[in-house]
Amino acid sequence: MSNQNGIPFLDLVTPHAELKNELVEIFKTALDTAGFIGGPMVQNFENDFAKYCDADHCVGVGSGTDALRFALIAAGIGSGDVVVTVPNTFIATTEAISQCGARPVFVDIDEATYNLDPKKLQAYIETACDFDQATKTLIDRKSKSRVAAVIPVHLYGQMADMDPILALAEKYNFIVIEDACQAHGAEYFSKKENRWRKAGSMGKAAAFSFYPGKNLGACGEAGAVTTNDANLAQQMRMLRDHGQAQKYYHDVEGYNGRLDSIQAGILGVKLKHLPDWTAKRQAAAARYRELFAKAGNPVNTPYQPEWTKPVYHLFVVRVANREDFMKQLGAVGVATGIHYPIPLHLQKAYAAMGHKKGDFPITEKVSVEIVSLPMFPQLREDQQAKVVEEVTNILSAVRV
Numbered sequence: 001m002s003n004q005n006g007i008p009f010l011d012l013v014t015p016h017a018e019l020k021n022e023l024v025e026i027f028k029t030a031l032d033t034a035g036f037i038g039g040p041m042v043q044n045f046e047n048d049f050a051k052y053c054d055a056d057h058c059v060g061v062g063s064g065t066d067a068l069r070f071a072l073i074a075a076g077i078g079s080g081d082v083v084v085t086v087p088n089t090f091i092a093t094t095e096a097i098s099q100c101g102a103r104p105v106f107v108d109i110d111e112a113t114y115n116l117d118p119k120k121l122q123a124y125i126e127t128a129c130d131f132d133q134a135t136k137t138l139i140d141r142k143s144k145s146r147v148a149a150v151i152p153v154h155l156y157g158q159m160a161d162m163d164p165i166l167a168l169a170e171k172y173n174f175i176v177i178e179d180a181c182q183a184h185g186a187e188y189f190s191k192k193e194n195r196w197r198k199a200g201s202m203g204k205a206a207a208f209s210f211y212p213g214k215n216l217g218a219c220g221e222a223g224a225v226t227t228n229d230a231n232l233a234q235q236m237r238m239l240r241d242h243g244q245a246q247k248y249y250h251d252v253e254g255y256n257g258r259l260d261s262i263q264a265g266i267l268g269v270k271l272k273h274l275p276d277w278t279a280k281r282q283a284a285a286a287r288y289r290e291l292f293a294k295a296g297n298p299v300n301t302p303y304q305p306e307w308t309k310p311v312y313h314l315f316v317v318r319v320a321n322r323e324d325f326m327k328q329l330g331a332v333g334v335a336t337g338i339h340y341p342i343p344l345h346l347q348k349a350y351a352a353m354g355h356k357k358g359d360f361p362i363t364e365k366v367s368v369e370i371v372s373l374p375m376f377p378q379l380r381e382d383q384q385a386k387v388v389e390e391v392t393n394i395l396s397a398v399r400v
């Protein structure tokens with residue numbers, strides 16, 4: 001950031017400075033015991049994170065991408081299967097699908113929540129698939145493949161509408177894997193169960209990323225899977241460690257995808273602060289709303305239905321002339337981001353899928369308007385006031 005008084009998009013220095021002594025202790029412990037792989041730091045963090053997510057099991061892995069890929073493989077998904085997800089997500093979601101051997105199929109998002117639209121999932125099932133009653137298998141008509149799973153992405157820290165997604169999964173016999181990589185601690189009110197549920201506790205399994213910029217971030221790469229299925233957890237433990245449960249006895253061919261002990265120790269320290277950091281993000285989101293309302297709502301703030309408690313990994317607004325808007329904000333020292341500028345179905349990497357513009361109109365429409373404003377727990381009130389003032393100035397100048 002060139003502007004001295006600028007407002008960063010994200011501050012990763014302050015939280016680490018605050019925890020420096022505790023984090024250095026983790027390094028010391030690892031060095032003193034040469035405990036770099038496995039051991040109590042990994043187990044303790046897995047236990048703590050499972051508890052935090054209201055899940056029975058947590059298996060630490062090398063990244064969120066590993067978590068998604070291993071969860072799919074452990075659930076028996078692979079070549080010849082279709083896995084449904086949204087085009088408005090980070091490419092890791094579809095990389096995991098392709099890399100387990102399956103084929104991604106996209107369903108468009110809901111314009112209000114930016115998450116998978118259950119009605120469009122239902123429409124895909126009813127118009128593009130056949131249900132084989134004998135084998136209880138949903139078949140994608142075009143590829144003649146089994147629809148094995150759906151991955152709803154809890155984007156920006158807000159959970160997807162899980163009740164109808166889970167109901168479709170039950171009716172048509174496929175599984176749900178949550179991409180909770182942006183949603184540590186997010187909650188969803190299940191009308192069906194009449195209670196709040198945590199991200200990572202609702203699907204067959206859920207993937208979390210601890211990439212440094214995530215709400216719970218390591219000092220390097222890390223990820224985890226949560227699940228209530230003991231068998232799936234056991235499979236995950238083998239997959240991350242070359243398919244072995246006992247050293248050099250390989251039941252299956254696996255991967256090198258373990259969670260480092262040092263990262264696990266660091267995550268354990270930070271997890272204790274996560275409820276406070278989440279509360280601060282939620283307070284900052286409420287303050288943005290208040291300040292934008294006072295300024296006459298120059299932008300639409302994120303939709304927050306009463307059935308979610310988002311953790312505001314990102315605070316996303318929408319504007320016309322986005323590139324110009326971001327340039328002007330940058331010039332006055334306000335950093336912004338775009339999540340994500342190119343929908344997956346229009347990425348070069350997926351040209352072979354044969355999609356064209358217009359295939360997923362809601363994702364395409366929002367992709368050219370979305371802007372992520374500064375959002376992190378240490379974001380101050382005066383910084384937020386400046387963001388809102390600058391946004392308002394830029395947008396009112398455009399109008400006249």
Ligand SMILES: *Cc1c(COP(=O)(O)O)cnc(C)c1O
Pocket residue numbers: 063064065066089090092093153179181182208209210211222223
């Ligand atoms: C960050 C992220 C991932 C991948 O996590 P990594 O730890 O970077 O591999 C997957 N899905 C979503 C939605 C993410 O935001």
